[in-house]
Amino acid sequence: MSSSLLAFSGHQHLRHRLVLSLLSGKHVKIDKIRPDDKNPGLRDYEISLLRLLERVTNGTVIEISVTGTALLLRPGVISGGPVVHECPLSRSVGYFLEPIIMIAPFSKKTLNLTLKGITTDENDLSVDLLRTVTLPHLQLFGLSDGLELRIKKRGATPAGGGEVQFLCPTVKQVKTLNFVDQGKIKRIRGVSHAVRVNPQFSNRMIEAARSLLNRYIPDIYLYSDVYKGDESGKSPGYALSLLAESTTGAIHCAEAISQPGVAPEDIGLKATRALLSEINRGGCVDRRHQTLVLLMMVLGSEDVGRCVMGEPTAKTVQFLRDVRSFFGTSFKVVPADPNDPESAQLSYSCYGTGYVNANRTLA
């Protein structure tokens, strides 16, 4: 066992540390997980995520301490294949899908993952945004054929009942990214859905959103997704997801989920205002997808990859630090426009590690 051991502490940033460990092959030890909490140690969704990672990979050994406050991961080979996983009802399917999206292109076989649980939640990206925003970001790196996210059933909190199927092709090496021009917004699309409530709520959200967005560009289309009967899950809820696409292909997204006691018009307006503020921040990649894009840049071919984004979030900052511990790659972050002192855009560039998917079976 000559591979080094990296030690971290704390439950934050758990997912991207596990992903980096699986990709780099380095053992990782995480301790002091919620030591002072009333319920110390790993939560049920974190343990479920570890179990899912075990199923998606082959030969991974995960050791959890008795109290659950420490964890050791010895990564194996990412195998892929057909996997069915039931997610606990404490976090939505997006929590589990985000790390899977990061590792799925490097698996041995095409990943066919079915996840059951809550599909739309406040804490994580909903499945609509995952399908329309996160997965198209993978297209920037050369992954498009066979990449699918099918939403079979929807499930709102707290009872869930949703089901999604994720299919991801394997790739030998990820392309180098050179995305510096953010362009101007050319169209806005949206998906609004309502399950087990009056279907007019979906239309009301769309009306409210349109009332704000119509003054900017003409090409706006908000689609009302209807699920009925068994496919609509077990709990009532509604949500609106919006995405804005620019002339160069940069996507910004925002969403709002229903809350008890709040009118659908307010939810529509909330989502719209969040979208407008995201667009205001600018950049080629919006804040929630910074880590995904930066990871793919690191795993690209041995060439300089460049991307212009807004300011990094706290998660992104810690991710960049961890990337340096795992892969030894550091990013050069400079202001994108040196002539304009007020612009908050930063240009992130790095030298790719030339990660090659050695697991891939060329069948």
Added chain:
Amino acid sequence: MSDQDKLLQVLEAHGEQFLQSFGLPTSGTSAKRKKNKSAPSSAHKRPKLSEDSYSSDEEWTGIQMEVTDFQEKSSELDTDSLSGDDTDFEQEDDGVIASSSAAPGANTIVFSENNYKDEPMSKGKMNSFMSSKVSKIRSDDTTPSQIQKGTPKEEQDEKTNAENDVLLHKLVHTQLLSGSLDPNLNLTPAHRRKALAGRLTELAGGAKMGKGEKTVRQVERNKASKKVREGLAQKQKERDQQQLEEAKNLGNYHPTLKKLFEASGAPASRSRNRGLKMGVGKFENGVLKLSKRDIATVGGKSHSGGKRGRARK
């Protein structure tokens, strides 16, 4: 606030003046209404107000009164809104076109809420956006004109090929083979006559292309006696079989060409409907759906119009 009070008073005076022109007893009922209105007006209280006005001793004098009621109410509603009850105003404001602002110099752009039309996006674009395949979500980026530009030449070639095929088919059946006047064929006069007749039936629409002569000969065959007819048919069958065998031997046969080799008299062998079906109705989603016609065919009491059976003489 004194400005607002003044405005209120002016408006009230105006309202009362307006009402006096109708000759109605305004002071008593309007005071009543004003008392009721001073409480925060909610949607509940509004219908009660109308009832209050009728609970007084006045008779219902018809529609005119209602009209004035509404006008009075609207004037009072305005006063309420001026007093700064913002929530009420929002409730009552249902997409009315906003008037321009009072500031003289400001360039205001008027947006009326419901002026936009929900542009129906083309179904193809909608389907591509909502499809589960990620490669199709942004597929409308690739403009179809670009794709077409790549293959106009191929399209032209294809067109001319199809055109050529049609032309060839026509020629084959009009001039090249059935050309009855061609001396090289050594057609006997009878044969020539039949070929011409066949060609004519094709042109007249009585027969499909190439089958004209066959039709003519068949008609003639049917005129003959039974023995002759049967004999000719049998010989034809044998000949067809031999041709089929020859084609198979030469390697020219493929099951998809069955129709070409079978005698056109035999109808195309339709695929047998396999499986068990319901005798009547449609079984879908666990439910047997019967229409009125289905029930009639089974023999339930159908709505009998017309003769109810002949009366016995």
